[in-house]
Amino acid sequence: MDEVTDTTAEGEPRAEGEEEVQEDVEGDDLANVPPERLAQMVRDKRRAEAAVRQKLRDVEAAHGVLETAVTGFRARQVRTAAAGAGALAEALDDVVAALSVDDILADDGTVDDAGLTAALAELRKLKPFYWPTSRLPPRSSPDSQHTGMTYAAKPATWGDVLGG
Numbered sequence: 001m002d003e004v005t006d007t008t009a010e011g012e013p014r015a016e017g018e019e020e021v022q023e024d025v026e027g028d029d030l031a032n033v034p035p036e037r038l039a040q041m042v043r044d045k046r047r048a049e050a051a052v053r054q055k056l057r058d059v060e061a062a063h064g065v066l067e068t069a070v071t072g073f074r075a076r077q078v079r080t081a082a083a084g085a086g087a088l089a090e091a092l093d094d095v096v097a098a099l100s101v102d103d104i105l106a107d108d109g110t111v112d113d114a115g116l117t118a119a120l121a122e123l124r125k126l127k128p129f130y131w132p133t134s135r136l137p138p139r140s141s142p143d144s145q146h147t148g149m150t151y152a153a154k155p156a157t158w159g160d161v162l163g164g
Contacts, residue, residue, distance in 0.1 A: 070109075074101050077111045082130075085120045091130040098123055098130075 030038065075096050082095040104115035124131055 071101075074105075074111055078116065081113075081116050082120060085117075085124070086132065087120075087130050088132055094127075095120075095123065095130050098127060 033041075078096050078099055078101060079092045082092055083089070087095050099116075099119050101111065104112050104119050106112040106115075
């Protein structure tokens with residue numbers, strides 16, 4: 001009689017007398033599984049775990065990119081609101097850094113406009129130097145000339161230049 005062989009799921013020939021192992025080993029019944037099959041199971045498990053780890057790394061990388069983008073969008077919205085509230089252009093980055101954007105988020109993760117307005121008003125009280133101050137014109141002196149709304153110094157003469 002000819003030796004009958006069939007192939008396993010992995011494509012390896014199996015001898016006629018070798019018992020067929022179930023794909024799903026029930027419980028801890030690994031003692032009855034042939035060593036070759038155990039080795040294949042371990043290789044398959046490691047391959048599957050490596051695939052899951054790679055997917056996790058890909059998802060974490062994508063998450064990092066998206067988190068950076070969302071943080072940038074929120075900061076831009078705070079900058080725009082601060083500029084609209086009259087903050088100095090040079091201080092906009094400082095305003096964004098001084099505000100805790102996480103504290104002014106709505107339930108859906110967007111920046112709450114009312115909370116942002118209140119936070120900017122509070123920041124204006126705490127750090128007024130981020131906003132322009134109204135400056136009084138300098139006091140007029142006898143040497144200055146008043147021309148309309150501006151104050152200009154008296155023009156220099158040759159005598160002033162030569163020190164005489």
